[in-house]
Amino acid sequence: MTKTVYIAGLGLIGSSLALGIRRDHPDYRILGYNRGEASRSIALEKGIVDEATDDFAHFAGQADLIFLCVPIQQTIDFIKQLATLELKEGVLITDAGSTKQAIVEAAETYLVPKQLNFIGSHPMAGSHKSGAIAADINLFENAYFIFTPCKATKKDAIPRLTDLLSGLHARFIEIDAKEHDYVTSQVSHFPHVLASSLMNQAGSYAVDHPLTNNFAAGGFRDMTRIAESEPGMWTSILMTNPTSILERIEEFKERLDQVAEMLKTRDESGIWHFFEQGRLTRKEMEIHKRGGVDSFYDIFISVPDEEDTILKVLELLRGISVVNLRINEENRSDINGILQITFKNKEDLEKAARLIREQTSYQVYLD
Known part of the structure; x- marks a missing residue:
């Protein structure tokens, strides 16, 4: 039976979800909301959605499933609004927020009294690109797609979502909202704080040592790439997961103090074990597998400074999709x-x- 899916937020995530849904459910009707006209127009022109609006309530009553792919505070505001609207019987509501506890608490507060079906979601995939123009049908391939059930979640929620999202080719996993926020505070949220801290420190240091800007390559570049992320989104994430992130910051301070003490006491063995433990821990993690945010596959090629070298390499890769x-x-x-x-x-x-x-x-090296 034909279903109607309503996606609120036609940015990278919302538009890519729409493409993935269309891949396995071409007969489904997909409606979209977006405040900005540019992404609405692109989504319509590219056939990502069938219809689009800048009024969130406009399509809400027609939907069998509603995806809230907007910033966290707006997601919470839309949950409150949905509790006041006339919705289709059996509608399933979900979201795509990077923190879950605040959203789940809002759903339990406003949707449970209305007996509406809600489950939290977090597709752990992303890109430095944004907007409907960046929509990618393969964005979620082999990435974790997390579900966080709560008191508002009915038994059919996960089966319905995994069927709807089969075209994403994602790895579905279920986790408690509080545990989700603990884990992502360590592997996602705190690293963004650290990356921006490193950049702010380097910027200040470069005032007196300008060659800092010239030498900031290699490991520094790789460690701080995520500092270019959209500040509004990350402000919202920190403000909705403060306790876990503060814990990570305090714990990290202690680790830095330990390194500082080893340097003061010239503890060469301790410093060696510090680096060795980091190396071994990284090797044991799934960092090299496609399973998290921005988890792409990189190849490094040592090439001579000769005319047409890059064109030669790209010609060999004709027909292979290149991300960057x-x-x-x-x-x-x-x-x-x-x-x-x-x-x-x-x-x-x-x-x-x-x-x-x-x-x-x-010479070719793989990461």
């Missing part, structure tokens, strides 16, 4: 630079590595 391309040549005193190419999945990465190794003499 970067030339890392800062701080190098030799004749080679490093060409970094990012792929969406492991298969494309391995195919690209094989082609380059077979048809060039360039």
Whole structure:
């Protein structure tokens, strides 16, 4: 039977969800809300949605399922509004917020009295790109898609959602909202605080030591990439998960103090074990697997500074989808630079590595 899906928020996440839903359910009617006209127009032109509006309440009553893909505070405001609207019987409501406890508490407060069906969701995928123009049908491929059931969640919620979202090719997992916020505070929220802190520190340091800006490449660049994330979103995330993030900050301070003490006492063995433990812990984690935010696959190619070198590599990769391309040549005193190419999945990465190794003499490294 044809269903109507209403997606509030036609940014990267909402628009990519729509494409994934269409892949396995081409007959479903997809409606969209977006405050800004640009993403509404793009979503309509590209066929991401069938109809679009800038009035959230306009399509709410027609939906069998409602996705709230908007900032966290707006998600909470929309939950309150949904409790006042005339909705279709059996409608299922979910969201895409990066923190869950505040959203779940709002659902339990406003939707349970109305006997409305709600489950929290968090698709752990993203990109440096934004808006409907960046919509990607493969954005969630092999990424964790988290469900956080609560008192407002009925038994049919997860089966209905996993069927609807089968075209995302995601990995579905169920977790308590509080535990979700604990875990993501460590692996997502606190790292953004750390990345921005490093950038702010480097910016201040560069005032007296301007070469800091020239030498800020390699590891520093990789560690601070996420500092370019949209500040409004991350302000909202921190404000809705303050306790867990504060705990992570305090614990991290203690670890820095331990390193400082080892330096003061010239504890060479302790410092060695500090780095060794970090190295071993990273090897044991799923960092190299497609399972989290911005978890792409990178290939690093040592290429000579010769005319048409990059074109030669790209010609070999014709037909393979490339997410990003970067030339890392800062701080190098030799004749080679490093060409970094990012792929969406492991298969494309391995195919690209094989082609380059077979048809060039360039050194290839995988991440």
